[in-house]
Amino acid sequence: MIKSMTGYGASVTDLANGKYTVEIKSLNSKFLELNIKLPKAFSDKEFFLRNECSKLLERGKVMLSISADVTDAGSKAATINKDLLKHYYTELKDVATLLGDDTKDLMPLALNLPEVVKFDENSVSEEEWKLMIQTFYKAEANFQQFRKDEGAVLEQDLSNRITSILNFMNLVVHEEPNRIPAIKEKLNNMLADAVGKENIDQNRLEQELIYYIDKLDITEEKVRLKSHCDYFLETLKDKDANGKKLGFISQEIGREINTMGSKANDANLQRYVVGMKEELEKIKEQLLNVL
Template sequence: MLKSMTGFGLATKETEKTKITVELKSLNSKFLELMLKIPKAHSDKELLIRGECNKLIERGKVNLTITIEYKPGAERKPVTINNVLLKTYYEQLKQSAAELGESPENLFQLVMQMPEVIKQDEQIADDEEWKAVYSTFEETIKAFNNFRISEGSELEKDLVLRINNIIALQKKIEVEEPKRLPIVRERINKYLEDAVGVENIDKNRLEQELVFYIEKFDITEEKVRLKSHCDYFLNTLKEKDANGKKLGFISQEIGREINTMGSKANDANIQKMVVGMKDELEKIKEQLLNVL
């Protein structure tokens, strides 16, 4: 089963006291790069969440955000005011205002907004709230993976199309390939006639040269291996596991056979078809960058 590395999942859950939202987004990456935003009340669960992401997401540049909104009337975090720091800020600002000839009006409101003046003590989440958070996380992962599978299905269709295009071009090459030998024979004959004359041509030597060129331009092995690699690619697409890296390795082998066929072609029509194969292979490689 092919999965896209790009994914999105969103789930929300409401309890009597809270509204929990979990959002998960991913982009391409060779490894798992997880950016996790989680409420401090549940920071002790971060390793658990990371472990689950490692198992369920595998690869990708992933952003996971968990937010908790407390409903009106729900228990709030206790608030304390740092009176010592408040007075220190106020006296210093008052002194600066006097030195600069500025009005000290509204200094109190300004001081109340200064860092660490108002402090919210961390709320310790209970087990019931954590269960709701984790349940929402599981729903998000499920939606996220369904998105990946859906995107992967579209990628698979395109990859199958590209591989079949390569196979079709190979069949056209097989039609053109036998036409090369008469051309080579005629070219050698013409060269020998011009060089030594028709009466002085050594027929045995001519056959030897033909055998040499046939071996040099023979692409039978490349055709067999290319067809085998293409079939292997298509079969790998049907496997249950995500095989993005494996498909990448197979595409490299396909590229080697295409390049060798091109170097041995010695024919303009075959070269055009080889260029077409390379174009299809480049599109395959681009798509594989987004395959898990």
């Protein structure tokens, strides 16, 4: 069973004061290219999420987006650094006195200075993290199902195209018995026209024909092509992701088709070879999207 490298999965967990949303998207890539977008509160969890994505998502250009929409302002309770506030206020008061300025509105100014007021939004509780990671795993499950559904469509298409290649090969097998006699007749006629039929050394001609026709024999190519196609179909059914393996098999299929085409020396066989090549090119395009 194959899976598509492109995919999409999302999950939302509703909270009493908001919601957590996780989205996973992927496109084609030879390796895992991971881009993670996290709320600041979960930034310390990035390493864990990267490890999980590496294990679960395998390959692809992946975008993981996590958002925390919290509506309750109380969940972002502030703390005041009293010592720092006192220091700022004293310094401001001294400067105001030195300049003869009013000192009654210094408190709001001191509260707005750096590090005086801190909001508790940069950390999350264990319970909040548990909810978030559950949301992530649900999104990942939806993402994997999307990949499987797309993979099923790809598998059917690839299977049909391999079957089409095999059908073209059967046409080659059916046509081939007519090829060798036609080649012999053509060579005999050419030689007769060139030197005269009575001047032909039949024994020497037969030797040369055997050598020449042996070079045009495509029996091995047919056997190997059939074997590679069968192996391709078997690999499609494996439970593991086999995109790269299928790519290697398709290269071997291409070699046999090209060799068959170079040996064909027959218009009908060449047409069938062209048909095989067309199907193989479409297979290679589809394999770019197979995990």
